[in-house]
Each structure stands twice: as structure tokens, then as C-alpha cells.
Amino acid sequence: MERAEFLRLTGAALAQPSADALAGRADYTLRIAQADVELAPGHIVRTTTYDGRFPGPLLRLRAGRPVTIDLVNETGVPEQLHWHGQLVPPSVDGAAEERTPYIPAHGRRRIRFVPGPTGFRFYHTHVRAGSDLGKGQYTGLVGPAYVEPPEDAGRYDREVFLVLKEFVPSFSHGGDMAQDILTGRNVPELERRGEAAMRRSLAAGMPKGYEVGYRLFTINGRMLGHGEPIRVREGERVLFHILNASATELRSLALPGHAFTVVGLDGNRVPTPATVPVLWIGTAERVDAIVEMRKPGVWVLGDTDDGDRAHGMGIVVEYAGRSGAPRWTKPPDTRWDYARFGARGMAAREPDETITMTFAKRNAAFHGFNVWTINGQPYAGGASLEAMPRSMDTMKPMFHLREGRRYRLHLRNASDDLHPIHLHRHLFELTRIAGQRTLGVIKDVVMLGGYQELELDFVANDPGLTLFHCHQQLHMDFGFMALFDYV
Numbered sequence: 164m165e166r167a168e169f170l171r172l173t174g175a176a177l178a179q180p181s182a183d184a185l186a187g188r189a190d191y192t193l194r195i196a197q198a199d200v201e202l203a204p205g206h207i208v209r210t211t212t213y214d215g216r217f218p219g220p221l222l223r224l225r226a227g228r229p230v231t232i233d234l235v236n237e238t239g240v241p242e243q244l245h246w247h248g249q250l251v252p253p254s255v256d257g258a259a260e261e262r263t264p265y266i267p268a269h270g271r272r273r274i275r276f277v278p279g280p281t282g283f284r285f286y287h288t289h290v291r292a293g294s295d296l297g298k299g300q301y302t303g304l305v306g307p308a309y310v311e312p313p314e315d316a317g318r319y320d321r322e323v324f325l326v327l328k329e330f331v332p333s334f335s336h337g338g339d340m341a342q343d344i345l346t347g348r349n350v351p352e353l354e355r356r357g358e359a360a361m362r363r364s365l366a367a368g369m370p371k372g373y374e375v376g377y378r379l380f381t382i383n384g385r386m387l388g389h390g391e392p393i394r395v396r397e398g399e400r401v402l403f404h405i406l407n408a409s410a411t412e413l414r415s416l417a418l419p420g421h422a423f424t425v426v427g428l429d430g431n432r433v434p435t436p437a438t439v440p441v442l443w444i445g446t447a448e449r450v451d452a453i454v455e456m457r458k459p460g461v462w463v464l465g466d467t468d469d470g471d472r473a474h475g476m477g478i479v480v481e482y483a484g485r486s487g488a489p490r491w492t493k494p495p496d497t498r499w500d501y502a503r504f505g506a507r508g509m510a511a512r513e514p515d516e517t518i519t520m521t522f523a524k525r526n527a528a529f530h531g532f533n534v535w536t537i538n539g540q541p542y543a544g545g546a547s548l549e550a551m552p553r554s555m556d557t558m559k560p561m562f563h564l565r566e567g568r569r570y571r572l573h574l575r576n577a578s579d580d581l582h583p584i585h586l587h588r589h590l591f592e593l594t595r596i597a598g599q600r601t602l603g604v605i606k607d608v609v610m611l612g613g614y615q616e617l618e619l620d621f622v623a624n625d626p627g628l629t630l631f632h633c634h635q636q637l638h639m640d641f642g643f644m645a646l647f648d649y650v
């Protein structure tokens with residue numbers, strides 16, 4: 164496909180090689196700076212961006228070919244840029260907890276790494292926002308990255324990148340979204356623990372902790388009806404690369420009259436592609452899905468939540484020769500089941516070691532914010548909760564790995580919230596979810612439902628400090644993190 168046509172189709176701009184690259188130095192430069200982003204006429208937001216735009220430029224990288232990138236910070240705040248889903252060393256991974264050096268305020272940092280593995284990855288800021296909704300992933304500091312395979316065996320006619328993101332955040336009390344979307348039953352013991360904790364905090368006069376809501380919703384930085392439509396022809400197979408770039412939200416997507424054949428999750432091919440009417444995408448998850456265009460018309464590809472769609476979470480799909488107002492119809496209610504995409508009839512190899520982690524919530528325990536614990540400990544350690552904002556870079560590792568061993572994480576959620584769980588610098592394989600054994604679904608983020616449990620396996624094959632956390636910004640910022648080291 165021609166580059167110009169690719170740009171037109173995706174609505175995304177490719178990163179331009181920098182002046183330095185032309186001088187034989189860096190391959191790319193990413194500039195962190197405040198900018199006005201027009202989401203729709205009359206809806207201009209001022210936020211921090213990569214290169215003055217949202218989403219950040221699509222970086223096309225080659226697996227195994229070293230890349231040099233200059234990170235320029237024009238803001239007054241030290242920054243971290245995290246290469247989500249890539250197996251890179253802690254020195255460039257982009258997390259202060261792993262001791263990656265900051266990109267200094269009004270300064271720059273040059274990094275070099277070998278991209279990989281192949282597939283749909285992304286990059287984003289990794290600083291703590293805490294109670295400041297003008298920082299962290301509440302800003303526009305997110306962009307897609309695609310690590311090109313040597314050759315693409317996918318059968319499709321067009322490729323479209325979609326970045327889902329909300330703007331204008333504010334704090335509220337109480338949950339604002341349906342989160343009961345995963346298959347599987349609650350574990351009674353976890354439910355008892357969570358509800359006892361809730362009763363204790365209510366008895367102590369504590370309300371529910373803060374949640375974050377948003378006013379404006381976008382795909383590729385434009386509200387529904389205000390960007391270029393995705394233009395298709397009847398009979399085409401369109402490969403969508405979809406990223407949930409939200410700081411905190413779970414998203415869903417449907418295209419009336421069409422279905423999604425999921426071929427990849429978090430950029431990794433799934434063993435069993437399966438066709439679903441609705442995609443559920445946790446914070447920081449990616450889905451690669453093929454849609455066969457067999458229903459000519461003008462349609463809304465949008466969030467199944469009517470309010471979020473009405474406030475912009477959607478994009479128009481327009482068949483050649485068709486016009487008129489885009490149509491939406493409500494899709495069937497479905498639940499999301501990762502095991503549908505797994506290999507059948509095989510058992511996971513036994514791990515060398517199993518690590519159990521239980522996640523719990525202390526309701527409104529820190530200035531009205533919920534505090535999150537892993538095995539009873541918030542990521543602030545022995546330090547007081549008051550020290551949390553300062554202590555992020557100095558925590559001791561909670562878990563210890565030996566290179567070459569295979570680990571199983573048994574994750575147990577003693578809260579009613581859904582958590583998108585992320586492991587840095589490693590990929591993991593889902594081995595048990597919603598009570599079912601599965602195999603072959605390789606990810607870097609997985610949604611763990613309220614009062615549910617799951618198991619994932621990984622091989623300790625990338626020495627160095629490794630951060631584990633919930634990708635919900637409000638959860639990770641208030642305790643939901645832990646460090647692994649290699650011993």
C-alpha cells in the first residue's frame with residue numbers, strides 16, 4: 164500500500180524522520196509539549212502531547228533492527244516514556260520504578276533499543292498523576308507503535324488503526340460503568356472479603372472512594388461525526404488495530420450489521436481466531452480484528468454505551484457510493500471470554516513456581532481515594548501512605564525471579580472492580596481464566612473481573628527490575644503496583 168493512501172485510511176500520521184536522523188543520528192524524535200487539540204469544532208482541549216498532536220505519531224519499527232530515538236521534553240515536568248509490550252531493558256523501558264532515568268524537564272534523552280516482538284504495541288507516559296488530572300495518562304501522551312513482521316501473512320485489503328481516548332476528566336464518587344462483562348463466576352471467599360471490607364469502611368463513616376469520569380470521547384482524537392470516515396468498499400476485509408488508550412476506562416465497540424473476527428490480542432496472534440459482535444477492551448489492551456464489509460451503508464462504529472457514544476466515542480464507516488446519516492443499532496448483550504481465542508485440548512506445562520497475589524481495596528483510605536494493596540501491602544511499602552507520592556522510585560522488590568524459570572501468577576481479586584493487570588518487559592500466557600484451563604493466548608495486559616481469579620504463566624527471560632501493576636491510573640497511583648527483580 165502506498166504511504167499516502169495508508170495515511171488517508173488510518174487518519175494517523177506516520178512519524179517523520181527527524182532532522183537528526185537525516186544527519187545520521189536518531190531515527191525518530193518525539194517531542195513532549197503542551198498543545199491545543201481540536202476534538203470537534205468548538206471542543207478544543209489543551210493537553211500534553213507527543214509532537215503537538217493526538218494520538219502521537221504511529222511509529223513503524225522493524226523487529227530486530229536497532230532504533231535510536233530522541234525524547235525531547237519541552238514541559239516543566241520530568242517525564243517517562245514507556246514502550247508498552249516490548250521486551251526492552253529497564254534502562255529504556257520508561258518506568259522510574261525500574262530506575263529508568265527521567266527525560267528531564269526542558270531537557271532530552273536519547274535511547275536505543277532493539278524493537279520486538281512483532282505486532283501492535285504502543286507508547287505512553289508512565290508518571291504518577293495521583294490527584295492531578297493534568298498528568299499521567301489523563302493527558303494526550305499516548306501513541307501507537309507497530310513492530311513490522313518480516314512479511315505479513317494476514318489476508319486483508321486495508322489496515323486501519325484506531326486509538327480510543329477520553330478527555331476532560333473530573334472526579335466523582337461511586338462507579339460509573341458496567342464492569343460485569345467477563346465470563347466466569349465470582350469466588351465466594353473473595354466476595355466475602357471484599358464485602359466485609361466495604362461494610363467496615365461504611366461503618367467507619369467512609370464513603371466510596373473517588374472515581375474518574377470524562378466529558379469528551381474520541382477515536383483517533385476526533386469525536387464521532389467530526390473526523391474523516393473510514394471509507395470502504397463492499398466485499399473488502401479490513402484489519403483493525405484497536406488500542407484502548409484510556410487512563411481508566413473499559414471500552415466496548417460494535418459495528419451494526421458486521422462482526423469482528425479477532426485474530427490478535429495485545430499484538431500477538433491468537434491460536435483460535437473467533438468472530439464476535441462486540442469487542443471489550445480493557446485499559447491498555449489492543450485487539451486486532453478483521454471485519455468483512457458485506458452490508459453497504461453508512462454506519463457508526465462505536466461504543467455500546469449510549470452516553471459515551473453520544474459524547475463522541477465512535478467513528479463513521481462509509482461504503483463507497485453510500486451517503487446519509489450514519490446508523491446505529493444496539494448489539495446483543497455479550498460477555499468477553501479470552502478462552503474462546505485459546506488453543507483447545509492441551510494442558511499448560513507445570514510451572515517451576517507459583518506466586519499468589521491477592522488484590523484488595525481500602526475504601527477511601529487516603530484523602531478520599533481508595534488505596535490498593537497486593538498481599539496486604541500498598542506500593543509505598545513500610546513508608547506511610549502520606550509518603551506514597553515520593554516513594555515510587557525507591558521501593559524494594561516484592562517478588563524475586565530466577566532467569567530461565569517458568570512462573571505462574573495466581574491472581575485473586577478481593578474487590579468488586581475490574582483490573583487491567585499489566586506486566587512490563589515480558590509477555591505472559593493465560594493458563595486459567597473464569598475457571599477454565601486455556602493455552603496460547605499471549606498478552607501483556609489482562610482484565611481480571613471483580614471477585615474473580617485467573618492464572619497466567621511467564622518465563623523469566625529478561626533480567627532486570629520488572630514492574631507489575633494495574634493499568635487503571637487511579638489504581639496504580641494509589642498502591643496497585645509491585646516490583647519483581649532477578650536474583
Ligand SMILES: [Cu+2]
Pocket residue numbers: 580581582583633634635638639643
Ligand atoms: Cu485496578
